[in-house]
Amino acid sequence: MASSVAIVILNYNGKHYLERFLPNILKYSEGYDIWIADNASTDHSLDWVKVNFPTLKTLSIDENRGYAGGYNEALKHIEADYYILLNSDIEVTPDWIDPVIAFMDSDPNIAACQPKIRAFDLPTHFEYAGAAGGFMDYLGYPFCRGRIFDTRDEDLGQFDDQGDVFWATGACMFLRADAFHKANGFDERFFAHMEEIDLCWRLLNMQYRITYCGKSTVYHVGGGTLHKSNPRKTFLNYRNNLIMLFKNLPKGRRWKTVLIRLMLDGVSSVRFMATGAWPDVLAIVRAHFAFYRMIPTLMKHTPRNTNRAPLYYKSIVWEYFVLGKHRFDQLSGINPKKTSATTPR
Template identity: 75%
Template sequence: MTPVVAIVILNFNGRHYLEKFLPNILAHSAGNDVWVADNASTDFSMSWLSENYPEVRTISIRENKGYAGGYNEALRQIDSKYYILLNSDIEVTENWIDPVITFMESDQRIAACQPKILAYDLPTHFEYAGAAGGFMDYLGYPFCRGRIFDTREEDLGQYDDEADVFWATGACLFIRSDAFHQSGGFDECFFAHMEEIDLCWRLQNRGNRVTYCGKSVVYHVGGGTLHKSNPRKTFLNYRNNLIMLFKNLPKGRRWKTILFRIILDGVSSVRFVSTGAWPDVFAIIRAHFAFYAMIPELSKREKRTTYRAPLYFRSVVWEYFVLGKHRFDQLTGMRFPTTPKS
């Protein structure tokens, strides 16, 4: 009989996180298969697993394919109705699975869902990677209920609901296996960062719902593979954001939006210069040239889609940095459904 849920942890040199959080995951996930897919780690993660947790199922990937390629290869080998893609640096809580699966079972159009993501180092506040569900403005800047840029809200129960969102975080992503595979999975040209936003955008363009369930709570360390101060992370975030816009925006808006982003990325570079973060400046420059080099290939594999995903048609950059709106409920005209669409 096919298991209902497969919990899949993608690991790259994360043995220290497995040692810390895997016992907690196993304790609160009884009855569900737990997998660790290893992205060619060199820290003896797999031998440690086999010695200490033989009940955990494993997949060895011969090279580090990043988040996108690693999960694509792993999930092709796992048969389950639902996948939970779980970062190794997450602490789960009791009954973290059932509320989400129950919610997803209530509507077959729900393809993906995320729980409430709180900060492991500051449990009273939301975490950067997903918080209470992600959104994106028309210029491609992602933000969350509970977290806009560097401002994290305190969790006071304001997001204990179930809601439709623009994207669900890859840190703890519940997804129907058929929706994942039918949509083509993650785009491996992203390698890591923003591939889940791209996938959620494509899912919505196919008529699916992407959602959030506040009845489930997990705690995320964050930056387990790449810290936010690492220029490599800067490179991937800036390059992948441009790739995502090119792929998913309607042709009539694509180049106008990317032109705005070129200007705003230049402004962002100036901010890095003012703080002496020259490696990040060079990372942004390299990100743009890498994107430009990819345009011919991206154009070749372009597919015609029906544009459905609801962007926030204001600038979150303007509202945050100029108007001083640092909480989600302060944003102008934020109206997204919190009940199933008819």
């Protein structure tokens, strides 16, 4: 029996993206359930969907609960074997679903998978949010095959493979439904940004696999809700990174790693000062104090997971900014496990 798949688009004031990309999604997703879950939008986007695509399934959430809370609420009401969490600013391509589902069907331990993410504004190159699968160094800095910091590689077929990664992007995330619910979904304290990395880390600690499938390609606009230069995004990224490290690192490494990261955040603040980006400096300070206030709760309620996740035990900051290693193939010590979609482990 074929696996059931639900495509779930979480929308917040994204009418302009729905107008542009929803017809494309419908064209290349025939036969699959498509849900629009609305996070209390004020731009009448859900009304537009109901008028123009009355057969689509919709959910209305009574307040903006961010990516984490919005999807948690929506997925309580949707039954499927697999969820595809899809940003509204994604352009899909023919046959973007089947190769990923076939790969996930090949191994019940695959909890999440992402396709190749190219940039909508530069279609020949990888996009920031996910590229060809995510990794993370031991200090909590995420990076991707095809994108390290501000360097995006051209897609020359070098990542047409499929195999294991550390995290899959939330921009287009295929999830095994029962694994998602066993992990209790996203941590709603994150609101938005890095909640998918936190989920993937927890799933890895639960002995699941996180994977990438280069046989599927989508194009991502990026920055649809918060532009990368928005201080609110800076606040969420810095705060959530600290929360994620504190939650998921083994107890013996937690405090040392967080202390180093706090100092490196200070260095990052100096870089913002040098460019006159004072709102971002203040956002980092607020992020730190928000994290400090959460420590008692994190210590009380966070399970002490054994770290089984394959962190990159070098500093990607040092490798990139000091040693000048701007491409994934220049890094040593990472050998992603590649598998065949037709051969289960």
